[in-house]
Amino acid sequence: MKADKKELAVAALCNGTVIDHVPNDVLFKAVKILGIENLKTHVTIGNNLSSKRLGTKGIIKVADVEFPEDVINRIALIAPHAKINIIRDFDVVEKRQVTLPDEIVGIVKCGNPKCITNNEPMRTRFSVVDRDNVTIRCHYCGRTVTSDKAIID
Amino acid sequence: MNSNSLVSIDDISRDDILDLLERAKFFEEHPDHKILDGKVVATLFFEPSTRTRLSFETAVNRLGGRVIGFSDASTTSSSKGETLKDTIKMVSNYVDLIIMRHYLEGAARYATEVTDTPVINAGDGANQHPSQTMLDLYSIYKTQGKLTDLTITMVGDLKYGRTVHSLLMALRYFNPTFHFVACDELKMPKEYKEFCDANGIEYHEHTDFSPAVINASDILYMTRVQRERFTDIMEYERVKNLYTLRADMLEGSRQNLRVLHPLPRVNEIAYDVDESPKAYYFEQARNGLYARQAIICKALGIDILKDAAI
Numbered sequence: 001m002k003a004d005k006k007e008l009a010v011a012a013l014c015n016g017t018v019i020d021h022v023p024n025d026v027l028f029k030a031v032k033i034l035g036i037e038n039l040k041t042h043v044t045i046g047n048n049l050s051s052k053r054l055g056t057k058g059i060i061k062v063a064d065v066e067f068p069e070d071v072i073n074r075i076a077l078i079a080p081h082a083k084i085n086i087i088r089d090f091d092v093v094e095k096r097q098v099t100l101p102d103e104i105v106g107i108v109k110c111g112n113p114k115c116i117t118n119n120e121p122m123r124t125r126f127s128v129v130d131r132d133n134v135t136i137r138c139h140y141c142g143r144t145v146t147s148d149k150a151i152i153d
Numbered sequence: 154m155n156s157n158s159l160v161s162i163d164d165i166s167r168d169d170i171l172d173l174l175e176r177a178k179f180f181e182e183h184p185d186h187k188i189l190d191g192k193v194v195a196t197l198f199f200e201p202s203t204r205t206r207l208s209f210e211t212a213v214n215r216l217g218g219r220v221i222g223f224s225d226a227s228t229t230s231s232s233k234g235e236t237l238k239d240t241i242k243m244v245s246n247y248v249d250l251i252i253m254r255h256y257l258e259g260a261a262r263y264a265t266e267v268t269d270t271p272v273i274n275a276g277d278g279a280n281q282h283p284s285q286t287m288l289d290l291y292s293i294y295k296t297q298g299k300l301t302d303l304t305i306t307m308v309g310d311l312k313y314g315r316t317v318h319s320l321l322m323a324l325r326y327f328n329p330t331f332h333f334v335a336c337d338e339l340k341m342p343k344e345y346k347e348f349c350d351a352n353g354i355e356y357h358e359h360t361d362f363s364p365a366v367i368n369a370s371d372i373l374y375m376t377r378v379q380r381e382r383f384t385d386i387m388e389y390e391r392v393k394n395l396y397t398l399r400a401d402m403l404e405g406s407r408q409n410l411r412v413l414h415p416l417p418r419v420n421e422i423a424y425d426v427d428e429s430p431k432a433y434y435f436e437q438a439r440n441g442l443y444a445r446q447a448i449i450c451k452a453l454g455i456d457i458l459k460d461a462a463i
Contacts, residue, residue, distance in 0.1 A: 140259025
């Protein structure tokens with residue numbers, strides 16, 4: 001009976017995407033980056049769930065949606081170890097890790113108040129300059145920032 | 154975007170730099186070559202900078218082109234809230250080349266993305282000012298006969314001085330040795346020292362502006378120490394005269410040493426240095442004209458050494 005309840009908390013998907021191993025503190029940032037709040041399909045968000053690898057973790061389950069790779073990879077900035085599971089007919093048909101793209105467009109706000117991106121109606125652009133420390137550089141003003149300090153717009 | 158645009162000195166290669174220097178030399182010999190007949194160039198100065206604007210406008214005029222533009226954004230639609238994008242798109246309809254200065258960092262890069270007209274960055278906030286770097290390089294090249302294997306000493310405000318940062322990066326191709334002379338509060342930022350390390354460039358840091366450093370140098374690049382850069386005014390009062398160059402300090406220096414300064418100077422170079430044959434900062438400013446003529450032609454896709462019947 002107890003085991004059943006646990007199952008219920010992370011109910012299986014018929015079709016869709018499970019984003020697993022999201023650190024607790026960035027779970028809602030990941031939700032925002034992927035635009036999940038605007039979806040009309042079933043969405044289950046769990047946080048502070050126990051995890052062998054992270055201690056505790058967040059998880060996002062989205063029914064009937066498979067995100068394009070370039071979209072899902074956007075969360076690599078804040079959750080570099082997140083795992084993506086594609087579910088079809090209750091089976092995991094694809095399991096992979098997110099990978100940080102070379103360029104990040106329109107997610108991060110530049111921390112430089114004198115940057116053109118903070119003064120014109122335009123999208124930001126950052127390039128990844130250090131993958132190990134996840135450091136990104138503004139394409140316009142050149143200011144660099146590490147992902148943990150990056151402001152998610 | 155027009156690939157002939159010049160936004161940052163980082164965008165151009167070693168060969169591009171050498172080509173521009175060769176063309177600057179040509180314009181020094183033929184400053185009034187009327188190669189821009191029929192061309193219209195816009196100088197859009199969203200932030201006033203008389204020195205840079207006059208230099209660019211003289212360069213265009215001497216090449217026979219016409220100039221339109223403004224020297225202060227308060228007289229334009231940007232004061233009514235027009236976006237930079239709209240201003241650039243509007244001006245693009247009229248001109249062959251846009252030369253722009255803006256108080257916001259990254260403005261010139263963005264401008265290149267909204268127009269096919271070539272754009273030359275004449276300074277974007279504290280970010281980039283590539284024509285200044287080109288005239289510095291031309292001045293070094295002219296006075297030393299080469300750019301390679303030189304010892305270059307940078308003095309004063311190495312923290313905020315964008316000219317020293319750009320010059321440092323442009324010289325990465327030419328095996329320089331740097332001496333950085335500054336007080337702790339204005340010393341060379343870590344990212345530029347890391348840049349030197351990554352490119353195998355030798356550098357030494359000093360807080361003392363000592364004869365040993367001066368006597369080992371081929372170029373002394375002086376910069377202004379500005380009061381407003383200091384969080385502690387007492388510290389400013391303490392250091393403001395430590396990095397002043399006087400004529401007697403040049404006594405033991407190399408024959409080929411030249412003193413550069415992006416100007417305006419305040420008190421970091423004493424007036425008695427002006428008499429020294431090693432003082433080069435006024436000629437340096439004049440070199441800006443030739444360097445900018447070379448940059449303008451490159452942006453317009455005109456190769457003076459190939460296209461023109463000389």
